[in-house]
Amino acid sequence: MLLLRLTLAALAFVLVGCASAPLGGIRGIGGGTADPRRAQGFSLVLIDAGHGGQDNGGQGNGLREKDLALDTAQRLATELRGMGIATAMTRDDDRFIELDDRVALANRRAAEGAVLVSIHYNAGGRNAQGAMTFYWKPNSVGLATHIQRALVGEAGQNDMGTIRRRIRLTRNPEIPSVLVECGFVTNAAEAARLGSPEFRQRLARAIASGIRKQYYEGDAGIPPVPEIASPLSRASDRKTF
Numbered sequence: 003m004l005l006l007r008l009t010l011a012a013l014a015f016v017l018v019g020c021a022s023a024p025l026g027g028i029r030g031i032g033g034g035t036a037d038p039r040r041a042q043g044f045s046l047v048l049i050d051a052g053h054g055g056q057d058n059g060g061q062g063n064g065l066r067e068k069d070l071a072l073d074t075a076q077r078l079a080t081e082l083r084g085m086g087i088a089t090a091m092t093r094d095d096d097r098f099i100e101l102d103d104r105v106a107l108a109n110r111r112a113a114e115g116a117v118l119v120s121i122h123y124n125a126g127g128r129n130a131q132g133a134m135t136f137y138w139k140p141n142s143v144g145l146a147t148h149i150q151r152a153l154v155g156e157a158g159q160n161d162m163g164t165i166r167r168r169i170r171l172t173r174n175p176e177i178p179s180v181l182v183e184c185g186f187v188t189n190a191a192e193a194a195r196l197g198s199p200e201f202r203q204r205l206a207r208a209i210a211s212g213i214r215k216q217y218y219e220g221d222a223g224i225p226p227v228p229e230i231a232s233p234l235s236r237a238s239d240r241k242t243f
């Protein structure tokens with residue numbers, strides 16, 4: 003009995019000790035719900051809204067890619083901050099930024115442990131619909147895979163794949179980088195959904211969910227891809243985004 007009492011006393015002391023300890027490290031940034039798990043591999047998400055200013059991006063069914071991309075990027079930032087994940091944005095209004103300048107903005111965040119997530123909408127044939135996520139570097143395949151899975155599994159987008167492609171925003175930044183094509187503005191049925199703020203919120207939430215999975219679980223369960231020696235992507239390359 004004495005032993006038990008001593009044990010309880012010791013336990014009470016430990017609990018008091020814990021309660022008075024500084025809480026640094028488990029409080030989320032921006033007042034969001036803290037997740038007690040530790041981040042794996044990155045500490046900041048640089049969100050890049052594609053196109054902007056004089057560059058409308060893809061257009062169809064009364065929608066402009068630059069508007070949808072900015073709106074989705076802003077929603078994504080809010081979602082991530084709510085999860086306690088720090089964010090920054092390459093643009094937060096309707097302005098044009100050269101692709102190489104976006105790469106430079108990404109590289110400037112390398113010391114902060116950033117990853118780049120570029121948000122786009124697609125234009126193509128009338129029948130094409132769904133989401134696809136591009137990456138190039140082996141250190142970006144997990145992030146791309148988790149985002150794509152969430153867009154399909156949580157937002158219900160048609161799965162057009164996690165695609166390895168060497169483009170400026172996947173190849174050139176020094177930090178892990180992915181480019182997300184959320185859906186096609188040129189498909190009438192998909193455009194009807196993409197035009198709805200509620201649906202874009204759903205897309206943003208899914209992208210945030212994929213990022214959160216990578217944030218806490220890293221590449222666990224993701225088949226690795228080999229490094230491919232390749233030159234930097236340039237404007238003269240066949241296709242740019």
Ligand SMILES: [Zn+2]
Pocket residue numbers: 052053059060067122123243
């Ligand atoms: Zn685009």
